[in-house]
Amino acid sequence: MPILVVGSIALDSIKTSSAEITDCLGGSAVFFSLSASFFSPVNIVAVVGKDFPQKHIDFLQSRKNIDLEGLEIKEGKTFRWKASYACDINNPQTLDTQLNVFAEFRPFIPESYKKNDYLFLANIDPDLQYSILSQIPGPKVIACDSMNYWIKTKPEPLKRLLKKVDIYFVNDSEARLLTGQDNLLKAAKEIINLGPEIVIIKKGEHGVLFSSRTHPSFIVPAYLLEDVIDPTGAGDTFAGGFMGYLSSQGRLNSNILRKAVVYGTIMASFSVESFSVERLAGLRKQDIRKRYDEFVKLTKF
Amino acid sequence: MPILVVGSIALDSIKTSSAEITDCLGGSAVFFSLSASFFSPVNIVAVVGKDFPQKHIDFLQSRKNIDLEGLEIKEGKTFRWKASYACDINNPQTLDTQLNVFAEFRPFIPESYKKNDYLFLANIDPDLQYSILSQIPGPKVIACDSMNYWIKTKPEPLKRLLKKVDIYFVNDSEARLLTGQDNLLKAAKEIINLGPEIVIIKKGEHGVLFSSRTHPSFIVPAYLLEDVIDPTGAGDTFAGGFMGYLSSQGRLNSNILRKAVVYGTIMASFSVESFSVERLAGLRKQDIRKRYDEFVKLTKF
Numbered sequence: 001m002p003i004l005v006v007g008s009i010a011l012d013s014i015k016t017s018s019a020e021i022t023d024c025l026g027g028s029a030v031f032f033s034l035s036a037s038f039f040s041p042v043n044i045v046a047v048v049g050k051d052f053p054q055k056h057i058d059f060l061q062s063r064k065n066i067d068l069e070g071l072e073i074k075e076g077k078t079f080r081w082k083a084s085y086a087c088d089i090n091n092p093q094t095l096d097t098q099l100n101v102f103a104e105f106r107p108f109i110p111e112s113y114k115k116n117d118y119l120f121l122a123n124i125d126p127d128l129q130y131s132i133l134s135q136i137p138g139p140k141v142i143a144c145d146s147m148n149y150w151i152k153t154k155p156e157p158l159k160r161l162l163k164k165v166d167i168y169f170v171n172d173s174e175a176r177l178l179t180g181q182d183n184l185l186k187a188a189k190e191i192i193n194l195g196p197e198i199v200i201i202k203k204g205e206h207g208v209l210f211s212s213r214t215h216p217s218f219i220v221p222a223y224l225l226e227d228v229i230d231p232t233g234a235g236d237t238f239a240g241g242f243m244g245y246l247s248s249q250g251r252l253n254s255n256i257l258r259k260a261v262v263y264g265t266i267m268a269s270f271s272v273e274s275f276s277v278e279r280l281a282g283l284r285k286q287d288i289r290k291r292y293d294e295f296v297k298l299t300k301f
Numbered sequence: 302m303p304i305l306v307v308g309s310i311a312l313d314s315i316k317t318s319s320a321e322i323t324d325c326l327g328g329s330a331v332f333f334s335l336s337a338s339f340f341s342p343v344n345i346v347a348v349v350g351k352d353f354p355q356k357h358i359d360f361l362q363s364r365k366n367i368d369l370e371g372l373e374i375k376e377g378k379t380f381r382w383k384a385s386y387a388c389d390i391n392n393p394q395t396l397d398t399q400l401n402v403f404a405e406f407r408p409f410i411p412e413s414y415k416k417n418d419y420l421f422l423a424n425i426d427p428d429l430q431y432s433i434l435s436q437i438p439g440p441k442v443i444a445c446d447s448m449n450y451w452i453k454t455k456p457e458p459l460k461r462l463l464k465k466v467d468i469y470f471v472n473d474s475e476a477r478l479l480t481g482q483d484n485l486l487k488a489a490k491e492i493i494n495l496g497p498e499i500v501i502i503k504k505g506e507h508g509v510l511f512s513s514r515t516h517p518s519f520i521v522p523a524y525l526l527e528d529v530i531d532p533t534g535a536g537d538t539f540a541g542g543f544m545g546y547l548s549s550q551g552r553l554n555s556n557i558l559r560k561a562v563v564y565g566t567i568m569a570s571f572s573v574e575s576f577s578v579e580r581l582a583g584l585r586k587q588d589i590r591k592r593y594d595e596f597v598k599l600t601k602f
Contacts, residue, residue: 089483182390185527206507207522219522219599221508226486258602298520299600301559 002041007122009046015084024276028122031233034280035240035267037065039248045070049078049101074101109135118247126157143167163195215254223269234268241267303342308423310347316385325577329423332534335581336541336568338366340549346371350379377402419548427458444468464496516555524570535569542568
């Protein structure tokens, strides 16, 4: 079943301790869609500027499961993000953010997308995320992401959104910031009390904690890699693998949810192996199956 | 099969954000033995001063699987360690260390212990750890622990020891310090090149990475708790659960090693639920079985 994703498409400039790239394809909607498209069709609602390279549009359009009817190309420049991982591969230092056309993003959902049963609201202003819900009659599964900036500046709109959401993807520091709880189990409980049926706390290289009102908790380590090149987009790639697998199953039970967490983990592990979407772009389904099997072997007891 | 442990017995004074205790039972040999004794007999070689409370000796002696023939009671005061977790529950700030009789500790292995097939060299001077090996004809499995202090001040004696060791327990920051590798998979490989057949990197609340020259790698998350009271001794309790289970099986294969890691994880999760050895002292075998089963449910997919 198709997934509707509303999020950003960006041109990222990334610096690490060993290399640097400029204006490469990035943004939450891009990482999410590429990842999810290995499992399910994905419909993108996003905005770019007139300067957005045609080659990126061609690339996205060439992907079997990705639909761009909801991509708006606007007068002006594309959203740009510049960051450095030179000091800490796990925590980017933002050097520059130019919202450009993304500042005026008013997501418009094409008619053909309105019957999508799976919705992922990537990290944008929680008021905008909320406004999307009124445009579509009622997806079966609503998932969202956010970030520390919105938790700090718009806690009430975010909490209003969380009341409507089924699945909330959040990283450990954001979960602590949102709840004031240092302990992640307590933080997860508090978040569930805010509304979501499921909260997925991402701990980066330390794996994931899955908590739910009705499904048993699940803890899973990250797939360990010897070389992490660029963690940009890992969280959205995780969400893409999770939502993609979920919608490919068409139903939701504890076993499927656990496998979705593992597929999210596997997809994120590929994403960080290259700059931008390079690794995801070259990925084949058998690579995913192989790493999934390796992960089973790594964790079974 | 009995395990011989050589390590410290201490009187710990611990401060956390909510409570403080003074001169309570602690030390690597104590946490290790209590934990291992749920699975196998344990023989302790350690030293205390004349001031060491008789009630602690009585307590240890009352434990079914613990033998104290190798406990030396010496003129002088017992090793004392004072630390605070008030700022960070995962990283103690040492406030005071009084080695006292522990400074002159020259481990003497009683004749009856010399045939023990399993040996755990808890964290002491690597030269002393090495000297113990010449006192016993040849245990089947030699495991050791160390700490950042010895890695910094005695790297060569430690490396000499690691050549003789089968299993090395090390935490993540120590593994990075010893190898200069930030990436834990690379660090594990380098440590195995130093000698040990198996290296177990403990990441505290983030679980464990098991690496080996011949057995497949194994990654496992920590058992998550809502309330961590005092993490003192968690590493030695982990090693106790691991070694205890291993020696209870009498043989060593990949499945047994993985289960040993999980039992170590489970035992450590109990230890941190109280100050000192309170939780371990009150623990029953069925509590361990129950939490093991819970852990299976928490991690299965």
